[in-house]
Amino acid sequence: MTNIPPETRTEDPMVSEEISRDVDSWWKIRLALTRRSFRDNWKIFRRNKIGVLGLVIIAFWGIMAVMPTIFFATGFWSPAVYDPVTGLELDPPTRTMTMVERITDPNTEIDQRAVLLDGRIPDTLRVGDTFELPLQPAPPDGRHWLGTDPLGRDILSQLMHGARASFFLGILAAVVTVVIATTIGSMAAYFGGIVDAALMRLADLLIMIPGVAILIVIGAVFTFQLWHLAVVIGILSGFGGTAIVLKSQALAVKVKPFIDAARVAGGSARHIIFYHLIPNVMPLSVLYMMFTVTAAIQSEAILSFLGILNTDTSWGLMMNLARTQGYLLQVADFWWLTIPPGLAVTVLSAAFFLVGRGMDEIVNPRLRRR
Numbered sequence: 001m002t003n004i005p006p007e008t009r010t011e012d013p014m015v016s017e018e019i020s021r022d023v024d025s026w027w028k029i030r031l032a033l034t035r036r037s038f039r040d041n042w043k044i045f046r047r048n049k050i051g052v053l054g055l056v057i058i059a060f061w062g063i064m065a066v067m068p069t070i071f072f073a074t075g076f077w078s079p080a081v082y083d084p085v086t087g088l089e090l091d092p093p094t095r096t097m098t099m100v101e102r103i104t105d106p107n108t109e110i111d112q113r114a115v116l117l118d119g120r121i122p123d124t125l126r127v128g129d130t131f132e133l134p135l136q137p138a139p140p141d142g143r144h145w146l147g148t149d150p151l152g153r154d155i156l157s158q159l160m161h162g163a164r165a166s167f168f169l170g171i172l173a174a175v176v177t178v179v180i181a182t183t184i185g186s187m188a189a190y191f192g193g194i195v196d197a198a199l200m201r202l203a204d205l206l207i208m209i210p211g212v213a214i215l216i217v218i219g220a221v222f223t224f225q226l227w228h229l230a231v232v233i234g235i236l237s238g239f240g241g242t243a244i245v246l247k248s249q250a251l252a253v254k255v256k257p258f259i260d261a262a263r264v265a266g267g268s269a270r271h272i273i274f275y276h277l278i279p280n281v282m283p284l285s286v287l288y289m290m291f292t293v294t295a296a297i298q299s300e301a302i303l304s305f306l307g308i309l310n311t312d313t314s315w316g317l318m319m320n321l322a323r324t325q326g327y328l329l330q331v332a333d334f335w336w337l338t339i340p341p342g343l344a345v346t347v348l349s350a351a352f353f354l355v356g357r358g359m360d361e362i363v364n365p366r367l368r369r370r
Contacts, residue, residue: 051358057351170293176234185246290356
């Protein structure tokens with residue numbers, strides 16, 4: 001930067017033009033360095049096959065999440081049939097059944113007790129009467145590629161909308177975690193002493209308590225919605241183990257010469273933490289961001305399966321419906337009710353974990369291939 005004498009007034013047009021030119025050049029340099037860093041890191045990342053595989057899986061589920069909007073906008077799907085909450089198959093496949101006193105063939109006969117328990121069958125039937133019983137849940141066919149659930153709703157549509165919920169939950173929880181853990185870890189590393197001791201003992205306490213147990217207790221006391229869960233997971237992770245890991249990284253940065261130079265130059269604690277420590281800890285924070293997304297998706301599936309989370313549709317809620325309707329242990333006959341959502345939770349969680357492992361080579365130079 002050009003040194004400008006203190007007595008020179010900035011109102012001078014020549015001085016203002018020179019300052020603007022210097023600032024413009026500074027931003028161009030920063031942008032060029034950012035592009036170069038991204039290009040070099042991408043070269044390292046793409047050599048890691050499992051990281052690229054995880055990125056491809058995430059991209060696939062990202063496409064799945066936006067497809068319902070396109071299908072509804074183009075008229076390919078009718079909301080009356082394919083809406084994940086209120087949709088209903090108006091013309092489901094049927095089976096001819098006969099009401100009998102004692103069942104000898106369960107595929108074609110039904111007794112009076114089953115008729116009374118099934119709300120789809122009129123209670124005016126007599127022994128010997130035949131009727132058409134709607135088959136719900138229905139197996140996959142041309143209209144419903146993954147079949148329908150016990151309420152007649154499309155499984156594929158629920159799976160796509162569940163991807164939206166998972167992405168929203170995971171990303172929000174990860175952002176909250178990164179903001180809190182990076183700030184807490186950097187503050188503990190810079191100040192040390194009582195500040196470090198207090199923050200780290202809080203982190204130790206949260207590590208000792210099982211996270212799922214805390215979420216179950218909170219969900220039983222309060223009405224839990226999706227964004228509430230994301231914030232709670234972010235707070236627990238941010239003040240917990242992630243803060244300890246990032247504090248160790250901040251301690252390594254604290255002893256660097258440029259930190260001492262900033263302190264000697266008169267930089268305040270706030271300036272050093274937010275302009276020197278945090279930017280150098282951020283790469284490791286982004287790595288742990290991937291792992292937080294994995295934990296958030298799994299936590300949502302557990303809470304929804306237990307019926308604690310208040311949400312319209314999610315993968316855990318799909319498995320909860322199969323459980324409450326008595327289909328959870330009938331995987332061989334009704335596989336489309338449990339395998340697709342269970343596989344989705346597993347695959348997407350694994351994808352973010354694989355991306356995190358791929359980014360580990362970028363954050364940790366010792367793991368890079370020479």
